[in-house]
Amino acid sequence: MSSNSESLGHLPIDAMSTAAGEATKTDTHGHSHDAHGGHGEHHEEQNFFLKYFWSTDHKIIGMQYLFTGMLMALVGGFTVYVFRMQIAFPGISVPGWGRVTPANYDGLITTHGSVMIFWVAMPVLIAALGNYLIPLMIGCDDMVFPRLNRLSYQIFAISILVLGASFLVKGGAFGGAWTSYPPLSAKAEYNLTPQGAPLWLLAVALEFVAFLLGGINFVTTVMNSRAPGMKMFDVPMVVWMIVIASILFMASVGPLVAGAVMLLFDQTVGTHFFDPNKGGDPILWQHLFWFFGHPEVYVVLLPATGIVAEIITVFSRKKLFAYKTVLYTAVGTGVLSFFVWAHHQFIAGIDPRMANIFSLTTLLISIPVAEMMFVFIATLYGGSIRLTVPMLWALAFIGEFLIGGVTGIFLGASGADIYFHDTYFVIAHFHYTFFPIAFISVFAAVTYWFPKMFGKMMNETFGKLHFWGTIIPFNFIFIPLFLLGVRGDHRRIFDYSRFPDLMKPGMPELRVLATLSLVTLLAFQAIFLLNFFYSLFKGKKADRNPWLANTLEWQTPSPPPHGNFPEGLPTVYRGPYEYSHPDRAQDYWPQNEKAAS
Amino acid sequence: MxxxxxxxxxxxxxxxxxxxxxxxxxxxxxxxxxxxxxxxxxxxxxxxxxxxxxxxxxxxxxxxxxxxxxxxxxxxxxxxxxxxxxxxxxxxxxDMPQADETVRVTAQQWAWTFTHPGPDGKLDTEDDIRTVDELHVEVGKTYHFELASRDVLHSFSVPIFRLKQDIVPGRIIKGWFKPVITGTYDIQCTEICGIGHGLMPAKIVISEAGKHQAWVKANAGVAAVAAPVSGSTGGMP
The missing domain is CATH 1.10.287 (Helix Hairpins)
Structure with missing residues (x-):
């Protein structure tokens, strides 16, 4: 710890002046190496456990998050498979699970939602990519708080154990939906999961602590450890996005952690914060939850758009259209995202006049988000577009997210939300935003940075097969759900046959179509896993810059050794998107290449 | 659409x-x-x-x-x-227009109790009609409704009216509707309320004036009660 704090004491003053002098920079560099106990230059053989489970290397921690996220995605995928089978074929014995009881069903949907958001999207988009990419892309050797970083992952791992334990206790896993509204979530007599509910809440709270530590690290590192010459507007967009997302997360998570502790007390020690019988107010929880919950959408959206920005510029050989505009729209979206939360509560029993305000802010947030999409589309103009696998994913993000964006207008418009609230229209809209965020952009990122991470190329044919095998079924899952929402299917119902209005001709068929498409989509993920692990061991060797990209991570060996830049930390001379510059024969211009002129 | x-x-x-x-x-x-x-x-x-x-x-x-x-x-x-x-x-x-009649909707895990005024057209009198999982209304009349919950959050959704309103224990939430067609349609709970959330369907029966009044007369004073499952009454009668 001492060597760690020593290097810290050094950072703030010297390195704050951004385009820090090279002398200062080297100094910081030297010290951070100490923080690693001297593994930097003289890389010694470590045993497997120390290397992969006790490392403070940001790349290893990033991969820990990535692999854990992939594992949790299997859990999220399995749960949705089981409950979608029940919806399409009520009462059947689902292969791999058996008959689905109502209690099972509620547990499965709750687990699917919370796992996919808290244990897949968050760890992969923020923690895995943030950890892996930030030091490499800003040209430093590691995070400024490497041990905090390790602690962050360890707490995250504990949160998974706690969540896992909730399945094994009496009463089973919590089934009150990922939003966990009291009084249902607060009292065992209502939710019938006396131990599952507190464990779920504890797991969520622990997970937030882990990301708080990560967020502190990301922001501090980017502000203090950029390579000499890298000005604020030379920082690659994905790094900016992760920083803005971390700030949003840290600013919004406080009320939720407070709310989680209050709810935990209501559950376990008999307080009455949310108990209307004793003067508490259940709607207070909804405010605390959504005050976090809505910025949270942008916490994961922003890194995803950052990934897209990196990839579409590389594979259209174009400069990012209006860099500063993208940055300002991201900040604008972030600020606005704190003023839209009650659009989840239009009909929740809050003063109906409030809906007017929140409808207004909600529709306004469409402007910066739409603008970001316009910028990406404009970037394609005049490009030299190569449809590689990462590019396909990045483009698919834009195409699909547009649908997610415009369908949000129906829900943000208070008058229309009266009908659509809590129907499958909401689910379809949400997944048209979240699937592009949590999966499409992540597949883009993994296929793009795979050569850097593992020094091997992924197979293109399998990559494309996986791409089409995911994108086509994805649309065939959620277009039917839009239609079902329009026709009135409401959420969290394990068997629609009790509702004659929801069993009209065509409706059961749409449910079956969605489920079969889901099964297809899940099956195609096997191709991804196969490609991933096959390429990892047997893939063609990748050189340091296979995509001819500008950003710093591509200017060091693949995979980068501990310490990242064996030839010395880079100096930055230009922005990250100088593709096809008229003064150059080559169509790319690495950020660290000295200007010839 | x-x-x-x-x-x-x-x-x-x-x-x-x-x-x-x-x-x-x-x-x-x-x-x-x-x-x-x-x-x-x-x-x-x-x-x-x-x-x-x-x-x-x-x-x-x-x-x-x-x-x-x-x-x-x-x-x-x-x-x-x-x-x-x-x-x-x-x-x-x-904007709540003047009501011709008021009905009371009480939700609980996992049933609905509807309180209709009896032949006197007023609530809280002896001839009130209480039914479980079936709401009877007359076409063309303006209704106010009062929503209450005995336990957790529920949501009163009548898709045919495009109406939805969450029900919060400890509060009475008011709203209105005026039916313009007749028939029997679904009422749904649209806020997750525990393992029986999917088992909480109810019906709304919208009838012509004559038919509805006949139903009211025939059922005056009927007081069906949905048995509370969780013991708690949420402060409700």
Missing amino acids: ISKYLEAGSTYAGDIDSLILLILAVVGFWGLLAEVVFFGLIFKFAEKEGVKALYVTGEDPKEKRWVSIPHYLTLIFDVMIIIGALRVWAEVKL
Whole structure:
């Protein structure tokens, strides 16, 4: 710890002046190496456990998050498979699970939602990519708080154990939906999961602590450890996005952690914060939850758009259209995202006049988000577009997210939300935003940075097969759900046959179509896993810059050794998107290449 | 669009449907246009041998128009949608017309109790009619409803009316509707309320005046009670 704090004491003053002098920079560099106990230059053989489970290397921690996220995605995928089978074929014995009881069903949907958001999207988009990419892309050797970083992952791992334990206790896993509204979530007599509910809440709270530590690290590192010459507007967009997302997360998570502790007390020690019988107010929880919950959408959206920005510029050989505009729209979206939360509560029993305000802010947030999409589309103009696998994913993000964006207008418009609230229209809209965020952009990122991470190329044919095998079924899952929402299917119902209005001709068929498409989509993920692990061991060797990209991570060996830049930390001379510059024969211009002129 | 699948059963259902149609037209047109431009660019600017990409910073005001014009268009159409949304919202949730009759809706895990006024047309008298999972109303009459919960959150959803309102224990939440068609339709709980959430269907029976009055007379004073499952009454009678 001492060597760690020593290097810290050094950072703030010297390195704050951004385009820090090279002398200062080297100094910081030297010290951070100490923080690693001297593994930097003289890389010694470590045993497997120390290397992969006790490392403070940001790349290893990033991969820990990535692999854990992939594992949790299997859990999220399995749960949705089981409950979608029940919806399409009520009462059947689902292969791999058996008959689905109502209690099972509620547990499965709750687990699917919370796992996919808290244990897949968050760890992969923020923690895995943030950890892996930030030091490499800003040209430093590691995070400024490497041990905090390790602690962050360890707490995250504990949160998974706690969540896992909730399945094994009496009463089973919590089934009150990922939003966990009291009084249902607060009292065992209502939710019938006396131990599952507190464990779920504890797991969520622990997970937030882990990301708080990560967020502190990301922001501090980017502000203090950029390579000499890298000005604020030379920082690659994905790094900016992760920083803005971390700030949003840290600013919004406080009320939720407070709310989680209050709810935990209501559950376990008999307080009455949310108990209307004793003067508490259940709607207070909804405010605390959504005050976090809505910025949270942008916490994961922003890194995803950052990934897209990196990839579409590389594979259209174009400069990012209006860099500063993208940055300002991201900040604008972030600020606005704190003023839209009650659009989840239009009909929740809050003063109906409030809906007017929140409808207004909600529709306004469409402007910066739409603008970001316009910028990406404009970037394609005049490009030299190569449809590689990462590019396909990045483009698919834009195409699909547009649908997610415009369908949000129906829900943000208070008058229309009266009908659509809590129907499958909401689910379809949400997944048209979240699937592009949590999966499409992540597949883009993994296929793009795979050569850097593992020094091997992924197979293109399998990559494309996986791409089409995911994108086509994805649309065939959620277009039917839009239609079902329009026709009135409401959420969290394990068997629609009790509702004659929801069993009209065509409706059961749409449910079956969605489920079969889901099964297809899940099956195609096997191709991804196969490609991933096959390429990892047997893939063609990748050189340091296979995509001819500008950003710093591509200017060091693949995979980068501990310490990242064996030839010395880079100096930055230009922005990250100088593709096809008229003064150059080559169509790319690495950020660290000295200007010839 | 909605009425193709589900009749517009209340005075405001048509307005909600029109609002949805307006939004569909606006976002459908612009969303589709964006997709067309997007796919068009992908095909038009596919890599060609020997053709270098353009160098466009997007900082020039002339180039920025590509983004700023759609930006202002978004704003204009947003305002249009907001005005429509707020008007419909006010009609359904803010302005309560004078009631001809009031019904009381009590939700609990996992049943509905509906309290109708008896032949005297007033609540809280001896001839009140209490039913479980079946709400009887007369077409063309304006109803106020009072929502209460005995335990957890529920939501009173009558899709045929395009009406939805969460029910919060400890509060009485009021609203209104005026049926314009007759028939029997679903009432649904649309807020997760525990393992029986999917087992909480109810019916709304909308009848002509004569038929409805006959039902009221025949059932005056009937007091069906849904047995509480969880023991707690949430402060409700």
